[in-house]
Amino acid sequence: MGLFDDILKGLPANAVLREQITQLNAQKAATETENAILKDDLRHAKVEIAKLKKQIEEHGYSDPDFDDVETRILSALGDSDSENERIASWFIFILNLHPERFNYAIERLIEFDFVNKHADDSYSLAQKGRGYLVRNNLL
Secondary structure: OHHHHHHHHOOOOHHHHHHHHHHHHHHHHHHHHHHHHHHHHHHHHHHHHHHHHHHHHHHOOOOOOOOHHHHHHHHHHHHOOOHHHHEHHHHHHHOOOOHHHHHHHHHHHHHOOOEEEOOOOEEEEOHHHHHHHHHOOOO
C-alpha cells in the first residue's frame, strides 16, 4: 500500500480517504476471518455427513415387518382404481376383516408413512407404500 499512500499524500482530503481505507481494511480482515471460520465449519460438516452416510450404509434400510393383513391392505390399495374402493368399509368387506383389526393395521401403515388418509376418510398409497409393493413384487 506504499504507492497508494504516496499518491494520497498530496491530496487535500487524504485524512478522510485514509480513514475509509482503514475501515475497508478492517472489513476485509473481518470477512477473511469469517470466511476461514465458515470453511472450518464446512470441513467439520462434511466429516459428519461422511460418518452419517457410512452409518446408513452399515445399517441399510429395511421395511417394517408388516403382517399379512397390512400387506393385503397395501396390495388392495395398489390394485384399487376408484375412490369407492379406498374407504374403510370396502377394505373390511373385501378383505373380510374385523373393523378393529382394520383400524389397527391402517394406523400402523399411516404411522410408517406407507398410506395417506384423506379428509373424506379415504386412503391412498404413499410413495413408501408403492416402494414396498415394488420391492416385494406385489404390484
